[in-house]
Amino acid sequence: MEDEPRPGRPVTACGDANISKVLVSLSDDRRKTCEEIFTETSMSRTSVFRVLTNKLNKKKKFSKWVPHLLTDEQKESRVNFSRNFLRRFQTEQNDFLGRIITGDETWVYSWDPETKRQSAE
Structure with missing residues (x-):
């Protein structure tokens, strides 16, 4: 129509x-x-x-x-990173994951917003 x-x-x-x-x-x-x-x-x-x-x-x-959506370049970049990570995981196994996932280096900032507007900032 x-x-x-x-x-x-x-x-x-x-x-x-x-x-x-x-x-x-x-x-x-x-x-x-x-x-x-x-x-x-x-x-x-x-x-x-x-x-x-x-x-x-x-x-x-x-x-x-x-x-709203990722550009083609951003999508391609994410696919390339994912493939690279998969390749490294297949060769290094758990040693590779041990270097990425760490719990002792996480810093958390606690803040309780008082209004809905503050929570969007």
Whole structure:
């Protein structure tokens, strides 16, 4: 199914110019909110959100805008690391695991957030 052309003004909020504005704004700081990007780019709040989620495929996780999916390069890198680890495990067996999994070098920082907003930071 396809939409037939309709009369009216074309949607320009998610155009290339606005997408590049949002990308430039995010390149400075990925922790920016839609409100902060809205004030920098003079786009509407909903347009900023649409560009971030629909056009750039970003999602807000732990107060940062991150991609929904891994890029092909990131996927390939993970596969290569996994294959390398498997090869080393096959040759070194438990000696290899003993060097990776350590319990005495773990440092844990305990902090109880008071609000939901603090827990996202």
